[in-house]
Amino acid sequence: MIVADALRAGTARLTAAGVPDAARDARWLLAHMMGFAPDRLVLHLQDEVGARAAARFETALTAREARQPVAQIVGERLFWGRRFRVTREVLDPRPETESLIALALTERFGSVLDMGTGSGAIALTLMAETGAATTATDLSPGALAVAGENAARLGLHPTFLLSDWFQRVEGRFDLIVSNPPYIAEAEMTALAPEVRDWEPRMALTPGGDGLDAYRAIAAGAGAHLAPGGRLLVEIGAEQGAPVAALFRATGLDDVRIHPDMDGRDRVVAGRTPRIG
Template identity: 90%
Template sequence: MIVADALRAGAARLAAAGVPDAARDARWLLAHTMGFAPDRLVLHMQDEVGAHAAARFDTALTAREARQPVAQIVGERLFWGRRFRVTREVLDPRPETESLIALALAEPFTSVLDLGTGSGAIALTLMAETGATTTATDLSPGALAVAGENGARLGLRPTFVLSDWFARVEGRFDLITSNPPYIAEAEMAALSPEVRDWEPRMALTPGGDGLDAYRAIAAGAGAHLNPNGRVLVEIGAGQGPDVAALFRNAGLEDVRVHPDMDGRDRVVSGRTPRAG
């Protein structure tokens, strides 16, 4: 079988299983199986798919039919131009989170604390871009292991801390970032199977109204930020006003809600007062 035929058959198989964007996913999986970048697969349409590659492609399609996310199947995701390892222990880094990166890089900082780091995508990206002294926390040992692997792949050595938010964090920072669990308990059943059944529950929801992580971050940010230090958190749909209110009530200043590239509210920011 040549690549073109394998691609058509794979896309049809995923579509029959009800997988969204079946053609795109089949292309990504086949390219990974054959060792090509997805955008280069078109150059190899008449190549033969060997027996070993065909078997691997079949295995990948079976996983995708079960709605395992593509990033978990291929084991990585591109984020801010770098490749990050992805497993079931961590959230799949999403393009909309790059909005937080852009806001963080809009002002200088020399130290950063990333809370609930997961794959380390935020912490490691900011460290790579700025050279800032970086601390990254998570309550999941498995997530910290993935983040540590990603750091090693990028040649970066942040400080990783097993911590429930600020519980084991020492010192003050110029910047605090977080993409915390924010999905309300009542919303979990409506999530896509790729998210609900395959990504770590503790990284998706704190239960209740989905705001507990923001309450913890708002309560502890002031004690862990330098004067005029910033805090940036990703939010879910409709959470901007509530999170902004939590930040203001905690004494943070210049609180703002920022949209992502699609115009949806995505990040809430605040800062501590200037010295004096």
């Protein structure tokens, strides 16, 4: 079978399974199984797929028909120009989270704490971009193992802590960042199956109204931020006002809500008062 025929058949299968963007996913999966970048597959449409790649593509299609996310199937996701390993132990790093990275990099910082690090995409990106001393925490040993693997692949050496938010964190930081679980319990059933059924529940929702993680982060941030230090958290599109209110209630200054590239509220920022 040539690439064009395999791609056509794969797209038809995913479409029949109700997979959104079936053509894109079929192209991504086939390219990965053949060792090509997805945008280069068009140059190989008349090539033979080969028995080994065809078997791998068949396995990948079956997984995608079951709505397993493409990043889990291929085992990686591109984030801020770097490839990060992705498994069922961690959230798939999403493009909108790059808004948090962009905002963090608008100011210099020498130390950073990333809480709920998951794959380590945020912590390791900031460390790679700035050389800052980096600490990353998570409550999941499996997530920390994935983050450690990503650090090793990038040649980085942050400090990893198994910690429930600030529980085992010591010292103060110029920057604290987090993409915490923020989906309300009542919203879980409406999530796409790729998220609801395949990503770790503890990384998606804290239960209740979805704000418990922000309450814990806001309550502990003052004791762990250096004077003038910043706190940046990713939020759901409707959570800007309540999270900003939590920040202000705990004494943070310069509290602002920042949009992502699609114009939706995405990051709430605050800082501790400067001395002098």
